Amino acid sequence: MQPSPLQCFAAGQDEPAPQRFALAVYGGAFDPPHAGHASVICRALETSEQVLVVPSYRHADAKRMADFDLRCAWVERLAARFGDRVRCCSLERELGADGRVIYSVDLLSCLAERYGLPGERLALVIGEDNLTRLKTFHRAAELRQRFGLVVADEEMTVHSSAIRAMIAAGQAIPEAWQLPEIQADMTIYRSAM
Template structure:
């Protein structure tokens, strides 16, 4: 069993599939750190960091109440500010291992099935995969954040099965109007 697994991502927005992945990780690590991207390495547009962080904290609170050893870690904010460049998985995992006093082999790198194909594009990909154990989160809930953003942007109802514990359809209202060019939560 790994000491820590790091589940990073945009979480733009987080959903039931993310919660399912977190539950899966409880079987491979003593602690699960959910780390939202502050500045995405591939330049994704994302909802504000503090909004995504608040969504994740509500989800994690519910999962922790179920006995899942999970916590939200907002360290990417400080790391991104200090580095003035995109923050890569290598940077994040190295930082967490050093901060926690662990070897790289004790810190798992979580990747969802949807990101397996993109691994070759990751910064220092070969070294990353040799250094940190890869932990695959199986996609058991066929859902992606894009589906929620599109539904909210089109004014469609957010399906109850899409909701992560602790969130409501109202949380996704930020993305309303996205199909007209801009989510309601973003001002010009």
């Protein structure tokens, strides 16, 4: 299946247009990261000087996830394949230390401040499925007004939940879904489910 065309939206704009961002921010559980995530990172690099991959500190729906430090280590290994333009960012641990929910707009605001960048130079990376529900995001109007948006679908549809279930059931994971960088660690899901 071919991914949808890459779409970029400037801050405050409703129509896609070619953009170049200083920083693209790709958040998710990454529990575990897989080849679909790698394809999104690759596509985000087409529009941005640097991509920060940000593992969720806690799941919005209070679902259990693999240890945060382990997921960060996995993302760091994945990022290494792209060189110095892709990095893991563990900022959500700091932002969520007091137990509060971490919203995309707050994460991007903090990153803009720390990197000394105007909001329009940052973009949130989402899949096309999230584009239709973007208006339901916390402070959605502020998010769209202040920050850019990169809509980059995975080149293959892979779900981390399917990978976890297959491992728990003792089934082989299709090779195309796997990331060799983390394959040895996947046994944690055998006992976790």
